[in-house]
Amino acid sequence: MESDSDSDGSHISATPPRDPIPPPPPPPTLLSSNKFRFRARASSSRSTPTSKSPKPSSDPKLSPQDPSPTPSPLYSLPFQIRGPSLPNRPIPTLETLPARHLSHFASFSKLRRPSLNFQDDPSPPPPPLPKAESDSVPQEPKGESVNSANFVKRRPNLIGGNAPLPPVKIRKCGGEGNFVKLNMNRSSKRKFVNRGRGRNSYASSGRKSYRRGRRRLRPEGGNEGENNSVCEEDGLVAESAGQRQKKYDCDLVEAAVSSARNEPSDENLVRLLKVVYGYNSFRDGQLEAIRMVLAGESTMLVLPTGAGKSLCYQLPAMVLPGITVVVSPLVALMIDQLRHLPPMIRGGLLCSSQTADEVSETLRQLQEGTIRVLFVSPERFLNAEFLSVFSTNLSTSLVVVDEAHCISEWSHNFRPSYTRLRASMLRARLNVGCILAMTATATTTTLHSVMSALAIPQTNLIQKAQLRDNLQLSVSLSGNRMKDLLMLIKSSPFKEVQSIIIYCKFQYETDQISRCLCDNNISAKSYHSGIPAKDRSRTQELFCSNKIRVVVATVAFGMGLDKQDVGAVIHYRLPESLEEYVQEIGRAGRDGRLSHCHLLFDDDTYFKLRSLMHSEGVDEFAVNKFLTEVFSNGKNSQGKVCSLVKESASRKFDMKEEVMLTLLTHLELGEVQYLCLHPQMNVTCTLNFHNTSPVLLAEKDRVVAAILKKSETKQGQYVFDIPTVANSIGITAIDLSNQLQNLKFKREITYEVKDPAYCYTIMEVPGDFFSLSAHLTKWLSEVEICKVRKLDAMFNAAAFAANVCEKMHGCYGCQHTPCLQRNILDYFNGEDNSDISNKMGQSSPFLRADIKVFLQGNSHAKFTPRAVARIMHGIASPAYPSTSWSKTHFWMKLSWLC
Numbered sequence: 001m002e003s004d005s006d007s008d009g010s011h012i013s014a015t016p017p018r019d020p021i022p023p024p025p026p027p028p029t030l031l032s033s034n035k036f037r038f039r040a041r042a043s044s045s046r047s048t049p050t051s052k053s054p055k056p057s058s059d060p061k062l063s064p065q066d067p068s069p070t071p072s073p074l075y076s077l078p079f080q081i082r083g084p085s086l087p088n089r090p091i092p093t094l095e096t097l098p099a100r101h102l103s104h105f106a107s108f109s110k111l112r113r114p115s116l117n118f119q120d121d122p123s124p125p126p127p128p129l130p131k132a133e134s135d136s137v138p139q140e141p142k143g144e145s146v147n148s149a150n151f152v153k154r155r156p157n158l159i160g161g162n163a164p165l166p167p168v169k170i171r172k173c174g175g176e177g178n179f180v181k182l183n184m185n186r187s188s189k190r191k192f193v194n195r196g197r198g199r200n201s202y203a204s205s206g207r208k209s210y211r212r213g214r215r216r217l218r219p220e221g222g223n224e225g226e227n228n229s230v231c232e233e234d235g236l237v238a239e240s241a242g243q244r245q246k247k248y249d250c251d252l253v254e255a256a257v258s259s260a261r262n263e264p265s266d267e268n269l270v271r272l273l274k275v276v277y278g279y280n281s282f283r284d285g286q287l288e289a290i291r292m293v294l295a296g297e298s299t300m301l302v303l304p305t306g307a308g309k310s311l312c313y314q315l316p317a318m319v320l321p322g323i324t325v326v327v328s329p330l331v332a333l334m335i336d337q338l339r340h341l342p343p344m345i346r347g348g349l350l351c352s353s354q355t356a357d358e359v360s361e362t363l364r365q366l367q368e369g370t371i372r373v374l375f376v377s378p379e380r381f382l383n384a385e386f387l388s389v390f391s392t393n394l395s396t397s398l399v400v401v402d403e404a405h406c407i408s409e410w411s412h413n414f415r416p417s418y419t420r421l422r423a424s425m426l427r428a429r430l431n432v433g434c435i436l437a438m439t440a441t442a443t444t445t446t447l448h449s450v451m452s453a454l455a456i457p458q459t460n461l462i463q464k465a466q467l468r469d470n471l472q473l474s475v476s477l478s479g480n481r482m483k484d485l486l487m488l489i490k491s492s493p494f495k496e497v498q499s500i501i502i503y504c505k506f507q508y509e510t511d512q513i514s515r516c517l518c519d520n521n522i523s524a525k526s527y528h529s530g531i532p533a534k535d536r537s538r539t540q541e542l543f544c545s546n547k548i549r550v551v552v553a554t555v556a557f558g559m560g561l562d563k564q565d566v567g568a569v570i571h572y573r574l575p576e577s578l579e580e581y582v583q584e585i586g587r588a589g590r591d592g593r594l595s596h597c598h599l600l601f602d603d604d605t606y607f608k609l610r611s612l613m614h615s616e617g618v619d620e621f622a623v624n625k626f627l628t629e630v631f632s633n634g635k636n637s638q639g640k641v642c643s644l645v646k647e648s649a650s651r652k653f654d655m656k657e658e659v660m661l662t663l664l665t666h667l668e669l670g671e672v673q674y675l676c677l678h679p680q681m682n683v684t685c686t687l688n689f690h691n692t693s694p695v696l697l698a699e700k701d702r703v704v705a706a707i708l709k710k711s712e713t714k715q716g717q718y719v720f721d722i723p724t725v726a727n728s729i730g731i732t733a734i735d736l737s738n739q740l741q742n743l744k745f746k747r748e749i750t751y752e753v754k755d756p757a758y759c760y761t762i763m764e765v766p767g768d769f770f771s772l773s774a775h776l777t778k779w780l781s782e783v784e785i786c787k788v789r790k791l792d793a794m795f796n797a798a799a800f801a802a803n804v805c806e807k808m809h810g811c812y813g814c815q816h817t818p819c820l821q822r823n824i825l826d827y828f829n830g831e832d833n834s835d836i837s838n839k840m841g842q843s844s845p846f847l848r849a850d851i852k853v854f855l856q857g858n859s860h861a862k863f864t865p866r867a868v869a870r871i872m873h874g875i876a877s878p879a880y881p882s883t884s885w886s887k888t889h890f891w892m893k894l895s896w897l898c
């Protein structure tokens with residue numbers, strides 16, 4: 001056993017110690033005897049036989065929502081499934097830590113039931129790299145031709161696709177990726193003929209989109225090390241967004257726009273589509289959405305990834321009289337959308353990474369009416385300067401909420417800042433009548449909550465199938481994912497695919513896998529948020545120009561990636577929800593060609609993810625403490641500007657920053673408006689006086705007088721809290737910052753600010769903190785449960801495909817397109833509150849004893865039940881970081897048992 005630095009006895013435990021060396025993985029189940037075949041595992045050395053599993057119903061319509069008394073196999077069977085890594089013994093359940101046992105924690109005895117919290121990516125130490133498999137390439141299965149009725153026969157996204165197009169010239173790519181100069185769209189030539197760059201293209205040559213002349217052939221034998229450029233440049237056409245457009249004739253465009261304005265008939269709209277985009281017809285759902293928007297009807301649009309949602313606001317933006325504001329969750333996405341605007345639509349964006357001058361310039365252009373489409377983040381709606389532009393005579397015709405599911409706490413990707421996007425706010429601030437909400441992935445519950453927030457009538461929902469039919473879906477249960485991944489990628493059809501994205505959960509995994517692929521002569525790079533922006537941008541550029549074959553990425557990669565010819569997406573881990581799965585596989589086959597999506601899953605990852613699902617959970621006790629701090633200025637604090645330093649508050653309340661923001665947003669936008677949030681800012685200021693003496697300056701300047709009054713002096717420097725000083729003289733924190741800037745320009749002072757904080761004005765102090773914290777905790781816990789259920793639904797769908805599907809409805813061999821499609825559609829169309837089974841629910845017999853020993857060994861510290869559970873599951877949190885707590889023997893103890 002590893003010796004712990006903890007010598008407090010915490011290494012003693014009732015649970016048998018972990019094996020220092022994990023048992024060898026079972027033989028691969030993915031492929032056998034050179035056949036690319038995924039088998040439902042009937043048994044393994046560590047698995048429970050599945051032969052007694054109830055037979056799945058053959059009724060194709062049977063769904064989790066099906067009220068039939070016979071439970072759907074999809075949701076009942078996983079209880080009987082045992083993965084190779086799952087010991088045949090009771091599973092300790094995080095949600096069911098014995099309350100009685102924990103109730104003796106004196107300071108937290110108020111808690112009736114331990115609810116658990118699991119924090120952050122614990123980044124467990126990476127397991128040793130599995131050795132690369134032998135180079136023997138499994139053969140394609142015989143007789144496994146595509147025969148599904150649901151299945152489209154298309155030209156697949158293969159290397160050396162069998163329909164070569166004439167070779168064409170390539171333009172050298174010298175793009176700067178996504179990190180590009182902003183606000184360059186000022187040229188105004190009348191002819192847009194074959195422009196190399198659209199006016200909205202921010203890069204010097206921009207990210208290119210590549211139309212295939214001929215599918216690029218990899219050198220035989222797979223010799224494609226990174227130095228061995230796989231990017232033979234002939235056979236490709238690289239085009240910028242502007243170039244992709246056909247020849248523009250401004251007069252033609254103007255004529256088409258004006259006809260559509262006069263009479264937005266289908267004929268005129270198709271004509272406009274043709275002259276601007278060169279497309280002959282609208283895709284499913286587009287014309288319907290455009291008609292609604294032009295008629296001023298707020299609309300909810302649900303189309304699959306890559307189906308062309310952007311066109312549904314771009315085209316109206318040309319026709320409508322006022323500007324179109326597009327709210328987007330990511331800067332990268334905004335930049336990408338801006339680049340893809342047709343050259344005749346002038347676009348602009350406002351984001352936090354711009355300088356003050358760039359922001360002013362954009363706002364000026366907006367007021368002048370030169371910008372037709374403005375991209376903003378939801379946080380922008382906290383900015384008074386931005387909102388003031390709309391209070392002038394600026395006319396806004398349309399607000400587009402992209403990735404609208406982020407509004408709903410019941411979505412897979414809830415963003416507190418999106419909750420600000422209410423119809424009432426948008427109408428009041430932007431004076432806009434029409435809202436277009438767009439998403440590719442939303443359940444019925446999510447759709448209802450988005451539509452209700454944006455006041456979109458039920459009749460204005462345009463919803464098409466949330467899956468494209470050119471994606472071939474397959475799943476396999478994996479006992480050794482690295483080994484299986486290598487075998488997969490060296491087998492048909494993946495070995496023929498030029499561009500592949502592999503999605504992982506943890507950053508270390510992406511680095512590990514890309515190294516392993518490179519060792520196996522497969523050119524690959526990793527992509528995650530821990531990599532510097534410049535390098536990420538370079539990786540994206542290399543991938544888009546086919547200079548690397550594989551990107552191994554976390555969820556950070558993909559949004560805004562419009563590479564048309566990604567031929568395969570492989571999930572190295574279970575996605576956290578079917579929404580995430582659909583989004584990520586949606587990166588494949590955007591050119592409409594047959595593309596392959598494979599999911600490798602295992603029980604261990606499921607249990608790990610399930611633990612992580614609880615990482616944002618909070619206790620009522622902590623919420624109460626948090627509220628007390630937020631309103632610490634007492635009953636008479638109405639109208640006061642307050643701040644909460646993020647880092648220290650996060651540690652103090654053991655709450656993630658996102659959770660604190662969620663709570664604050666709820667306090668602002670809930671039934672009672674308790675506060676009004678301002679943009680986040682650094683609030684601790686350290687100031688030095690230079691020319692005039694502070695006392696003399698204070699006589700002339702009330703800001704200086706207030707600073708002297710409210711600051712502490714440390715080694716000749718004045719340290720103060722910006723909102724406190726601002727409050728004392730009745731100005732806003734922003735005004736105070738501006739005045740400090742002025743003094744700095746006059747060379748009177750220099751200063752530094754630190755401590756990013758949430759800033760807010762108190763509108764009303766809650767009367768009853770206890771009931772408010774109970775209400776907020778209950779709400780947060782419902783959100784948490786919803787996330788867990790999404791993971792269960794994802795796992796069940798994958799487990800069903802791999803283990804239960806009887807291949808009666810078109811699935812065959814390793815291919816599960818029909819059954820996965822059916823489960824995904826059932827999930828999206830059903831109600832979220834249907835019962836979803838899970839594999840958890842049992843408890844470790846050693847749990848109580850373990851907890852007792854842990855508490856005895858750490859008697860110097862105070863724990864909430866949630867903190868104990870987190871430590872035992874190896875989940876770090878602000879107050880219990882892994883740097884300190886991973887040293888204890890109990891770290892990840894329960895995680896291992898799962």
Ligand SMILES: Nc1ncnc2c1ncn2[C@@H]1O[C@H](COP(=O)(O)OP(=O)(O)OP(=O)(O)O)[C@@H](O)[C@H]1O
Pocket residue numbers: 279280281282283286303304305306307308309310311440560562586590
């Ligand atoms: N009517 C059409 N005919 C042909 N191609 C189209 C049509 N409409 C859009 N496209 C093309 O489809 C591609 C995908 O469009 P877009 O990026 O708008 O998809 P999306 O629905 O926003 O996808 P995602 O949700 O993944 O961002 C673009 O290259 C676009 O030019």
